[in-house]
Amino acid sequence: MTSNLKDRSSGALPRPAVGTAVLAEFRRTPLLALIVFVPVVILLEQTVPEAHTWLFLLSVAAIVPLAALLSRATEAVAARTGDTIGGLLNATLGNLTELVISFAALQAGQYLLVKASLAGAIVTNTLFMLGGAFLLGGFKHHLQEFNRVSARFQACLLFLATIAILVPSVISEVDRAPAAAFSQKLSLGLAILLIAVYGLGMLFSLRTHRELFAAVGHADEDEKPWPLSVSIVVLIVVTLLVALVSEIFVGSVQIAAEHLGMTPAFVGFIIVALVGGAAEMTTAFSAARANRLDLSVGIALGSAAQIALFVAPVLVLVSYFVGPEPMSLQFWPGAVAMMLVATMAATLLSNGGRAAWYMGVMALATYAIFGMTLFLLPPATPL
Amino acid sequence: MTSNLKDRSSGALPRPAVGTAVLAEFRRTPLLALIVFVPVVILLEQTVPEAHTWLFLLSVAAIVPLAALLSRATEAVAARTGDTIGGLLNATLGNLTELVISFAALQAGQYLLVKASLAGAIVTNTLFMLGGAFLLGGFKHHLQEFNRVSARFQACLLFLATIAILVPSVISEVDRAPAAAFSQKLSLGLAILLIAVYGLGMLFSLRTHRELFAAVGHADEDEKPWPLSVSIVVLIVVTLLVALVSEIFVGSVQIAAEHLGMTPAFVGFIIVALVGGAAEMTTAFSAARANRLDLSVGIALGSAAQIALFVAPVLVLVSYFVGPEPMSLQFWPGAVAMMLVATMAATLLSNGGRAAWYMGVMALATYAIFGMTLFLLPPATPL
Amino acid sequence: MTSNLKDRSSGALPRPAVGTAVLAEFRRTPLLALIVFVPVVILLEQTVPEAHTWLFLLSVAAIVPLAALLSRATEAVAARTGDTIGGLLNATLGNLTELVISFAALQAGQYLLVKASLAGAIVTNTLFMLGGAFLLGGFKHHLQEFNRVSARFQACLLFLATIAILVPSVISEVDRAPAAAFSQKLSLGLAILLIAVYGLGMLFSLRTHRELFAAVGHADEDEKPWPLSVSIVVLIVVTLLVALVSEIFVGSVQIAAEHLGMTPAFVGFIIVALVGGAAEMTTAFSAARANRLDLSVGIALGSAAQIALFVAPVLVLVSYFVGPEPMSLQFWPGAVAMMLVATMAATLLSNGGRAAWYMGVMALATYAIFGMTLFLLPPATPL
Secondary structure (H helix, E strand, C coil): CCCCCHHHCCCCCCCCCHHHHHHHHHHHCHHHHHHHHHHHHHHHHHHCCCCHHHHHHHHHHHHHHHHHHHHHHHHHHHHHCCHHHHHHHHHHHCCHHHHHHHHHHHHCCCHHHHHHHHHHHHHHHHHHHHHHHHHHHHHHCCCEECCHHHHHHHHHHHHHHHHHHHHHHHHHHHCCCCCHHHHHHHHHHHHHHHHHHHHHHHHHHHHHCHHHHCCCCCCCCCCCCCCHHHHHHHHHHHHHHHHHHHHHHHHHHHHHHHHHCCCHHHHHHHHHHHHHCHHHHHHHHHHHHCCCHHHHHHHHHHHHHHHHHHHHHHHHHHCCCCCCCCCCCCCCHHHHHHHHHHHHHHHHHHCCCEECHHHHHHHHHHHHHHHHHHHHCCCCCCC | CCCCCHHHCCCCCCCCCHHHHHHHHHHHCHHHHHHHHHHHHHHHHHHCCCCHHHHHHHHHHHHHHHHHHHHHHHHHHHHHCCHHHHHHHHHHHCCHHHHHHHHHHHHCCCHHHHHHHHHHHHHHHHHHHHHHHHHHHHHHCCCEECCHHHHHHHHHHHHHHHHHHHHHHHHHHHCCCCCHHHHHHHHHHHHHHHHHHHHHHHHHHHHHCHHHHCCCCCCCCCCCCCCHHHHHHHHHHHHHHHHHHHHHHHHHHHHHHHHHCCCHHHHHHHHHHHHHCHHHHHHHHHHHHCCCHHHHHHHHHHHHHHHHHHHHHHHHHHCCCCCCCCCCCCCCHHHHHHHHHHHHHHHHHHCCCEECHHHHHHHHHHHHHHHHHHHHCCCCCCC | CCCCCHHHCCCCCCCCCHHHHHHHHHHHCHHHHHHHHHHHHHHHHHHCCCCHHHHHHHHHHHHHHHHHHHHHHHHHHHHHCCHHHHHHHHHHHCCHHHHHHHHHHHHCCCHHHHHHHHHHHHHHHHHHHHHHHHHHHHHHCCCEECCHHHHHHHHHHHHHHHHHHHHHHHHHHHCCCCCHHHHHHHHHHHHHHHHHHHHHHHHHHHHHCHHHHCCCCCCCCCCCCCCHHHHHHHHHHHHHHHHHHHHHHHHHHHHHHHHHCCCHHHHHHHHHHHHHCHHHHHHHHHHHHCCCHHHHHHHHHHHHHHHHHHHHHHHHHHCCCCCCCCCCCCCCHHHHHHHHHHHHHHHHHHCCCEECHHHHHHHHHHHHHHHHHHHHCCCCCCC
């Protein structure tokens, strides 16, 4: 869905080696310097495994550049494999960081953290990423236009996924003592349904009706993506590194959050979501400033829809093979409410196909309301 | 509201007898052959009244052709009595099957079944009928247009009715021990209000602002409706037959559902709604394939609005004269949630005035989420 | 936000004294004759303080003309001080009556009345004022157009404020035993956030993007506002009178409501809101009849947004200095549901930018559903 990374390609040499391409990348993106924290955090975890707060902070710092490399490599593979396969790759690997972090939490049996980070990623992409793009774009441009058909399509997908998550949660609220078997069977069925709908959505947006999704903006054509071999090597190596660091992150987050005075809800919803989406946010924000709001809206809403319709159901399916017991799609009612509000906000804001800075303020204010609530929530609240 | 049956007229002879017209109808619509089950189920009920599963299955099979005849007769009377009276007739008798089935359940004191079938009919018309029309139409036509003013009008009416049903349910949820007297008085007031709003809506759409509701499509003008006398005879006879079969259906549905492993919620919401609306669905789907999506959207949303604003309140009023005690408009919270979601989905999907196959997928997927949940619901759930 | 009172100016003489200007006003607006009840109610309160029902009825009658004078004086000051300062004044003082009534209730520690009247004012402005304007305008004009950008902006603001009120209420519902400290801290943070968003909204609509908010209608330019000195004197004197009468109103409302058979919820939501908004309603309704629906929609939605984003948070801040303890932004779930429904209705109705009489019927019917529910609510319901 997020065929959005086209302009992040780099490496101008005809056939550079892995090292050259990656180095050129570093020069373009100073953020990548944070990669120095990857070995630091791995070493620290070996030597001082009880330094939870440091491990947490360093793993956050280490994931950000890895996520940036990951999305760049995904995009480079996509660019080399033709539009349809490329679109499919972007649509399935676009949230690889979130998938790997959630997978680490799933293995550790921390289902609440998995669900909080999924809900948080949906809300963060919809409100923070979209709002930030509107605000930053609005500072440079008086009014910005974007493809409302595409935005509406993503908003509808998000709505559908929110409903799929809402129904089992509401039903089990009403029924007070939900039969675990009911919740598990329903979650399995819903997961399969959502993945099927997502697959059909790709067929629709990449094949049968692709003309509806044409961006108003135009990509910089003067940059070339990395060669295929480089991209695949980077993809594999960096995925392994993200997996390693995610494990450290998941292992340290709970105790570190306590030390730092943050509620587990705030960490799951806000911190993990911001970390996992940092790379995409950079792209969305700079696209907005370059008056390519189509790209920003596509990344923000497309990524949220992808997490809701692909990453979350895949984790439900994976939980049958990994982790202590199957994970359900049943979320904390507060999380469902936030996802529903975020979806409604996205619908309202994308309805007109035009943006100005104040629309960014409204989206960010809604996000701030959620962040404030989660930050102040008494830690004993049952999520 | 559903001035939509114009093209289902048939019988080309100038003054055919009842038999000729009905026979011509049978040749056009093979579905009507199911009418053979009407005498079968009536006989079976007389001879083997304890064969609940068979009585249930046969009564379902018998209601479908009766519903088709009923809507055709209604439309024929409407066509012969001028536009305004015809529109009124369509608007009041368009859901006669649902009304008769619900009336039978009301007489039997099965208020949960009445409410489940009302909520189910609203949700089924909004999601399944609209979604099916979008999907089947989309398979033949790349993009289809429809009158969004008309669709929005129906969506607004649906929203209003959902609110009227939502408020007493939410209030009594909050108040935990709802005073029965409060719920009953409020339901009576709301029923009168909804019927008044529905009446004014007909004044609006059939009289003062009828130009806004003009279809984009064009009806087949080469077919003539049945003569008035035929239509009225068919209307009366078939209504009586529907009433007879509905009584058998209502008497057998609970035990049959248990035997077939279906929850009462699933039967009420899904089975009864699909049976009662089978005739209208056939029309809506074939109109969509004929690229007359205006007609499909009008039937789907108009019929849902009619059930919410006319059939449901009329049943509340009727319950004061029939049945053990007055029925309230207070629904199971899960039913209210589904109606609200269906209304929001209808608003989102009809907002643009354009349809493609994937919009059908999204509506049907939402319907599948509901169906799956109701099918898996533990039978002991208090509805 | 409500730069809407432009046409209520009067007083054609070049430099009339206070008396002349006010007298001219009286001749134009017979409603102002109700001002005779101001001394009556003050005298009665001194002599027969236990006549609660009479004090209640007379204070209601006395507030209406004072509110009319107040909004006229505000507007006159605004007209004399230039567009930006005038817009700011209108935006901050437009709901001065509601603010003063709520302040009196706050001082008396009647937080439930404060909250009911705030929620009621939002719902009444959105549904009753907007619906009445659509209906009355629709009786004279077949179809009316209005600036949908402006209407959407106000609807988005309302949505945002409703979310800010929804979140603490939902969270504390879920958590059953909400820590009072949590609720209080969160309310303080949200209040500051809402006021900031409201301030930025004025910057947006009055400064950076004012061209988007241009009305389609045209004001009567032949009337001149009162001179500045007159306006300021009237503003101060009338504010003091409103404060006096509000105190009597707040002191008598509870017992009077019991005597009149009205629930406290009905009085707070419906009576106080209708009284406080009477002046604005007169303007909105006559603007609609004069085919200046932009003005009506601006007053109705702008006033609702102002109460939600400015009056309510200001009262939370003020409660730290006045009243027994800080007031929270946590509302009765039924009130939150009504605000959410009103916001959704406003979004649906203002989406198309066109109005006809039946849209008024739908908004008024939604309001009637709420009024009916509140009127029938068992008095013991915990709000």
